[in-house]
Amino acid sequence: MKNIILDCDPGHDDMVAIILALSSPEINLLGITTVAGNQTVDKTFNNALKILTLLGVKGIPVTRGSEKPILRDLKTAPEFHGISGLDGAELPEPKTMGIQTNSIDFIVDTLQKSKDKIYIVATGPLTNIAISILKAPEIKNRIERIVLMGGAIHDSNITPSAEFNIYVDPEAAKVVFDSGIPITMVGLDVTNRCVFTFEEIKTLKNSKKSLSRIIGHLLWYFAQSNLKYYGIEGAPLHDPLTVAYTINKDILKVKEYHVDIETRGEYTTGATVVDIYGISGKNPNAEVAVDADVGMYKSMIFEAIKFFEKSI
Ligand code: BDR
Ligand code: CA
Secondary structure (H helix, E strand, O other): OEEEEEEEOOOHHHHHHHHHHHHOOOEEEEEEEEOOOOOOHHHHHHHHHHHHHHHOOOOOOEEEOOOOOOOOOOOOOHHHHOOOOOOOOOOOOOOOOOOOOEHHHHHHHHHHHOOOOEEEEEOOOOHHHHHHHHHOHHHHHHEEEEEEEOOOOOOOOOEOOEOHHHHHOHHHHHHHHOOOOOEEEEOHHHHOOOEEEHHHHHHHHOOOOHHHHHHHHHHHHHHHHHHHHHOOOEEEOOOHHHHHHHHOHHHEEEEEEOEEEOOOOOOOOOOEEEOOOOOOOOOOOEEEEEEEOHHHHHHHHHHHHHHHHHHO
């Protein structure tokens, strides 16, 4: 069983990451810490609470975190996730309030108090994680690994050279990648291959089970945005791949590379500069996803949805 803190900005694909983490007997979810990214932190926090209410899950701490990146103004992604951050279906109003502790205090306290090492799974901008490391550097050796969705070797989605999560807070990403903590970078080269097709989403939308229908409608919305902006025929499920890999390492093929974060580019701010040929002579600081078992991944997600169908 792996102890994890899931730091996220729900977000359609973050929602599926939460569902996968909560359904897995391999995962002990210590808390969901939210951050500004796909939407303001008020909205991502509220969305996390709504997701737990939808699933009927109680007792998982949910915290509100950073309102903006370390140095920059916040850039959100309403064109992909809508005004609420989770457009496409009506979710129940939260029955739980979350906890009052800030995400950063929660991350630091939990790591300091735990006798076992903890995985940080990060599916939004890395602001909360970076500030936690800067605030309490001793937590670094309490972290088993940071498995993050962000960046790419070659691909991009928010500028011609950057992926959204890294682009929103590149200074935070730099702190994380330079920290010496073991890192798995799950980037767009691989996540863009993990597409739930319109047919698969239709099956969810047409289900007799209300949870599947709601998830189907949410993913339909996300798929339409991806079709409009990138011509992708379905919903690329970026974020849950981090959780899937934490559950089962067979899901990804990874390679060790050095990754630098561009923070001062004229055109390339937020790029993950992945040294695939070892040209820089720098030692690897991350394992980088280069391929995924898409069939296995989709099965895991469908199983996770079924798990909650039974319980609600
Ligand atoms: C990432 O950006 C967000 O919009 C998604 O939730 C995912 O974390 C993909 O670039
Ligand atoms: Ca996300």
